Amino acid sequence: MIFDKKERYMIVGLGNPGKQYESTRHNAGFMAIDVLEKEFGAAPFGSKQTATMSKAKVGDAEVILVKPLTFMNLSGNAVNEVGSFYKIPQDHIIVICDDVSLDVGRMRIRDKGSDGGHNGLKDIIRVLGSNQLVRIKIGVGQKPHPDYDLADWVLSKFPKEDLETLEKTLNAVPGAVKLLLKGDVSGAQNRFNR
Numbered sequence: 001m002i003f004d005k006k007e008r009y010m011i012v013g014l015g016n017p018g019k020q021y022e023s024t025r026h027n028a029g030f031m032a033i034d035v036l037e038k039e040f041g042a043a044p045f046g047s048k049q050t051a052t053m054s055k056a057k058v059g060d061a062e063v064i065l066v067k068p069l070t071f072m073n074l075s076g077n078a079v080n081e082v083g084s085f086y087k088i089p090q091d092h093i094i095v096i097c098d099d100v101s102l103d104v105g106r107m108r109i110r111d112k113g114s115d116g117g118h119n120g121l122k123d124i125i126r127v128l129g130s131n132q133l134v135r136i137k138i139g140v141g142q143k144p145h146p147d148y149d150l151a152d153w154v155l156s157k158f159p160k161e162d163l164e165t166l167e168k169t170l171n172a173v174p175g176a177v178k179l180l181l182k183g184d185v186s187g188a189q190n191r192f193n194r
Contacts (some may be wrong), residue, residue, distance in 0.1 A: 009058075009181060010088045011036065012066045014075055014097040014120040016155075016189060023163065025140035026154040029120075030096040031166070032138060032173045033065050039174040040065075050078035061181050064088070068120075075120040076127025083128075090128055094180055095135045096173065097121055100154065102139025105165040107192045109176060110135050111185045134180055136143075138169060 014029030015021065023031075036042065040056035042065050047053065054065045064086060068078030070098060083093060097120055102108060112132045115122035125131045141162065143153045172192060179188040 007092055008062045008064055008086055008088050009031065009092045009094070010079075010083060010086070011094045011096065011177060012075070012079055012124075014069065014072060014095065014118075015067065016125075017067070017069045017104055020036050021155070023157045024155050025098055025100070025158060028138040028140055028166070028170075029096040030067050030138070032096045032170055033067055035170045035173055036177065037064055048078075048081060052082050053082065058178060058181055063177075063181070067084055072120040073123055075092055076123035076125075079124050080127045081099065090130055090132065091134075093133055095121065095124060095133055097135060097137060098140040098154065099137035100142055100150070102137060102141075104139055104141040104158075104162045105137035105169045106194075107169050107176065108137040108139075109180070109185065109189045110137070134185065136173060136176055136180075138173075140166075143146070186192045 013033035015027035021027050037054050040058055042054035042056035044054045050068060050070050052067050052069060056063050056065065066079030066082050067122060068075045070078045097118055099108065111134050115125055121135065143150060176188045176192045
């Protein structure tokens with residue numbers, strides 16, 4: 001990731017639109033965008049068919065915060081549409097998503113790699129033709145037992161005690177984003193991958 005104050009950056013939080021999906025594990029990315037909007041004083045400025053957007057200044061950078069409206073499995077369409085329209089290079093895109101392999105409240109930052117079985121990431125990588133995307137993964141906990149249906153698990157709501165743990169992690173996301181916008185991926189990893 002190359003920091004350049006003349007360029008825009010896009011931060012995409014993955015989730016599913018609709019009230020029935022609020023506070024579900026799969027919507028950790030949407031929840032992170034809500035925190036970033038508040039922390040950065042972002043103002044809603046538009047909605048396309050595929051996404052809602054808000055804009056903020058973070059230091060010298062202009063940041064577009066995006067929530068895809070395409071549902072998780074088609075997230076790549078929204079990322080591609082917004083990125084193309086605003087001419088945002090791929091190394092200026094940060095994706096925030098849930099991760100079932102991490103305990104609730106854990107955060108892991110990666111600057112490239114596979115989709116890890118995450119359908120939203122998988123579609124973004126497919127559409128953009130690259131896995132060189134910075135991603136912030138938010139732990140939502142593993143299935144309670146191997147036979148538990150993964151779709152049922154990620155679409156289940158967090159219990160109250162997990163929401164309290166998750167809130168602490170979500171409140172740390174702006175600090176991670178600020179480091180990433182400066183191009184300090186290793187600094188962000190050292191600080192937040194714990």
